[in-house]
Amino acid sequence: MKGVTTAPRPLAAEDDTAAFDCGREALNQWLRRHAWRNQELGVSRTSVVCDPATGDLIGFVSLSAAQIERAWLPKAQQRNRPDPMPAILLGQLAVDLRWQGRGVARSLVFYALTTAVRLSREVGCFCVLTHPLDDELRALYTRFGFEDLPFDPARSMAVRIGDLLHNGFDGAG
Template identity: 60%
Template sequence: MARLTPPRQLEETDDCAGFDCGRESMNQWFRRHAWRNQQIDVSRSTVIRDAETGMIAGYVTLSVGHIEREYLPKSSQRNRPENIPIFLLGQLAVDTRFQGMGVGRSLMFYALKTAVGMAKEIGCYGVLTHPLDDDVRRFYQNFGFEQLPHDPRRSMIVRIKDLVRNGFDAD
């Protein structure tokens, strides 16, 4: 079993070319855009690597954004501004050689704890994601994500206050 590093921000010297999660669109995004997006302050990618080989075992990408109030459940729309601040969990992928080892779970915990920590400083409603398929959707549901009922993209969100209630603010 590989010994894995703690999550850390992607570095220019990391070898992204060998990463293969089994989804070519996500591989290509990571290889072509992750580092560039970081350079221009659009998003941050965090990686977990194999401590021996340096291979990237998985990555998660976070950025900030907003959703329109109308996409929230009716019970959450009242007394909210038109644009609701969110963190966007844009990408989360695990290399096929490391799948089933808890890398995705570790990256998700890292992303959610990071979002909660930042929300304490700047305020934010939740973490939004756009799952690619129903298997990915079920993975996110395990972390409290719920489908936005009025969003045609079938986005999912978990509220910061629910993450705090479930212990994601603990050190």
């Protein structure tokens, strides 16, 4: 994201979330109503990227601790695993309409996965979990190695930390 946006940083109380519009009212409202409160409560952490010229928010991603039921995994991955399995949730991801199509979402996913790998060195974590809202997001996550959890009724997707490490996500950023 260098040169196009600022580096990801934690959401701040003074950030102008009212001007952000990703085209999905549910995500706009989550940013305005819940992101900061969740941050204060330690429920999730939202990282933002901004327009370097104006300081406007142009994208965000939220991460939190999560778990998945072992039964949701492919049968081959269920054997001798704890239940539930520890995970990091890539919960919310959005890019302002004016910045869509410029690779910002891809950069935010890369940042989230790199962060997850780094955290997994300190706290046990099997995978990164996400709940894509549509097929466009599913396609984005698939490019990063996410796979459908075949037995999850919510149609979640996950990528194993071990696979991220194998594919060069070293957690260094």
